[in-house]
Structure formats: structure tokens, C-alpha cells
Amino acid sequence: MDPAARSESVDSVPPLVVRAWRAWHRRGPRYAWHKTLRRTLGRWPGMKRKLLYADPREYWTLRGGLDYFREQEGQEQRTRRAQWMARRIARYRPTSILEIGCGYGKQIRALRANLEAPITGVDFSATQLAMARAYLEGAERVDFALASGGRLPFADKSFDLVMTSAVILHNAPPLAEAIRREIVRVARRFAAHNEDLDVTYNRYGYDTAAWYRDQGINLLEVGPIPSAPYDSQFCVADLWPR
Ligand SMILES: C[S@@+](CC[C@H](N)C(=O)[O-])C[C@H]1O[C@@H](n2cnc3c(N)ncnc32)[C@H](O)[C@@H]1O
DSSP states (O other): OOHHHHHHHHHOOOOHHHHHHHHHHHHOHHHHHHHHHHHSOTTOHHHHHHHHSSSHHHHHHHHOHHHHHHHHHTOHHHHHHHHHHHHHHHTTOOSSEEEESOTTSHHHHHHHTTOOSOEEEEESOHHHHHHHHHHTTTOTTEEEEEOBTTBOSSOTTOEEEEEEESOGGGSOHHHHHHHHHHHHHHEEEEEEEEOOOOOBTTBOOOOHHHHHHHTTOOEEEEEOOTTOSSSOOEEEEEOOOO
16 A cells, blocks of 8 residues: 555545545445444543444444544654654664554554564454555564454563553453453563543543552653643553563
């Protein structure tokens, strides 16, 4: 996929009615209904969570890798945030990286520009992963797996650094807890997170740094991300030696 061609389409977004009509015809009623609910119900976040976010995997799959790509690539601050995190993570010189909830691969692309280590991207949504495969086609030492962060198909300590960027926050407490435990299990040295603190219909607003402190795990850094659009928190946990 040519990222420049995709970005071009970001600039010429037609009105909502036209998009809804196109969505209905091209991708069917379920997708069109989902998109309409996403764009409406703004004043009723409780109802929006119930109707739209009861199953996060379905939500991200219907939302789709290409749609998510267009939204994100249309916002310059998201790119700056991904680059900032990639540089920050590169300082730890990880020898291998797992990104849980890699979406269409924005963070992996930024990481690849800053370090040589092999990177694995995992996502529980097939549409997000399909977009990631296209977006990162030809990138070296990058591979993908379809899996839930709450149940990773990897042995203990398989990756030097495990990271999430806006992923744990999208999961209800039991699954969020399972993801954190899986991270601690499969990471060898570091866990790095960009998990915002605000609450919306699809964001639960967890304090990830506080969770590590509660587990008695040392934090190497914690603080906001410059120019982040939300109440951000970036932290890196020291998981070595245990
Ligand atoms: C907000 S997007 C972030 C994508 C990417 N990390 C980035 O920063 O651009 C959240 C992604 O996490 C995935 N995700 C959310 N919960 C997940 C889970 N429990 N297991 C695997 N993937 C998950 C979604 O499918 C979606 O692609």
C-alpha cells in the first residue's frame, strides 16, 4: 500500500450522508450501522458503550484497519506521538519487541525507523492486521500474529521489550488485568506503555504506572507525552531481574 495515496484520501472527506450511503453499498448494513452509531450518540456515552462497545474485538474489526488508518494519518499529532515513543523506546536498546494491539502498524513503522530489532505485532482484529500487513509490506524483521492480548501464543520471556499503545485502556477490567499479566509473563526486560487516563465510551482510563507500583515492579520512567491529544501517560517498567 502506498501511504501517500492513502493520505491523499484523508484530505478529501465527503459529507456524512454520502459516506453512510457508500458504506452501506460497499461494506454492508452492519458496517454502515456501526459507523453511524460511532458518529452519533455523542451525548450518551453509557448507551454508546453498551450498543457499540459490548465486544471490543467486534468493534475494532468493524471499525476496520483502513478507516482507522485514515483517521490517524489525518492527525499530525498522532504521528509525532508515535515518533516520540519510538525514540524513547530505542534508548533502551531492546533486542526484540512485541507490540500488543498493533492496529494498522503505525507504531511499528515508527519503531522500525529508529531501531533494527525484530518486531512482532499482535492484534485480535483481522481487519486491523490485514491493514498492518499491507502498510508494512516489505519491512524487514517484522511479523504479525492474530491473538488476544489476554492470551498470548508465546512462551515466557519471549521478547526483550513488550509494549502497548492505547490498547489496555480499550478493555474492560478483567481483560485489562489479563493483558497486564501476559505482558509481565512474556517480557524479558522491559514493558513500555502509552495508556491514556481519560474515560470515554470505549476507554476505561487505567493508571498503568500505579499498577506496576502495586505489583512491586520498579518504573524506569513515567510521565505525560508531549503534544498528546489526551490525558496521556507513558511509562517503562523494569522487569529484569525477577
Ligand atoms: C487505538 S488502536 C491502537 C493501535 C496501535 N497500537 C497504535 O498506537 O497505533 C487499538 C488496537 O488494539 C487492538 N486491541 C484492543 N484490545 C485488544 C486485545 N485485548 N488484544 C489484542 N488486540 C487488542 C484493537 O484491535 C486495535 O487495533
